[in-house]
Amino acid sequence: MQIIVTDEAVKWFIEEMEVEAGDTIRFYARYGGSSPFHEGFSLGMTRDEPVHAGVTKQVDDITYFIEQDDLWFFNDHDLHVSVNSELDELAYAYK
Numbered sequence: 001m002q003i004i005v006t007d008e009a010v011k012w013f014i015e016e017m018e019v020e021a022g023d024t025i026r027f028y029a030r031y032g033g034s035s036p037f038h039e040g041f042s043l044g045m046t047r048d049e050p051v052h053a054g055v056t057k058q059v060d061d062i063t064y065f066i067e068q069d070d071l072w073f074f075n076d077h078d079l080h081v082s083v084n085s086e087l088d089e090l091a092y093a094y095k
Contacts, residue, residue, distance in 0.1 A: 001071065001078055003027070003057035003064050008083040009090060010059050017047070021061035024049055027081075028066070029073035041073060043092050 013019040030044035050056070054068035066079070077094035084091040 001055055001066075001074055001076060003055055003066065004078060004080045005057060005059050005064055006080075006082045008085075009081045010062065012083050012088075012090060013062065019047075019062055023047060024063045024065060026050070026065055026067065027070070027079060029070045043073070043079075045090070 013025065017025075019025065024047065026046055026048035028044045028046070029041050050063075050065050050067065052068045053065040054071045056063055056065040058064075064081070066074070074094060080093040080095055082091045082093070083089070
């Protein structure tokens with residue numbers, strides 16, 4: 001599995017979350033909502049430090065990661081992070 005972060009999403013993180021080189025962003029399974037694979041769970045995102053990273057992706061010296069304990073949520077699909085330009089918010093796809 002991979003994390004793919006578009007250039008627009010990197011720009012969103014820098015502008016909206018004031019992310020800088022050296023920062024780390026975690027994607028995780030959170031209770032509540034729904035996803036294509038798991039009713040009652042949705043994807044969360046926060047600034048956090050990896051403990052047992054299962055997947056990492058570094059773009060412009062920013063590290064995006066998913067902990068090993070959260071890999072089940074993705075059902076062996078890649079996480080694609082982009083921006084919904086109409087809503088100016090992150091959009092996630094699982095491919």
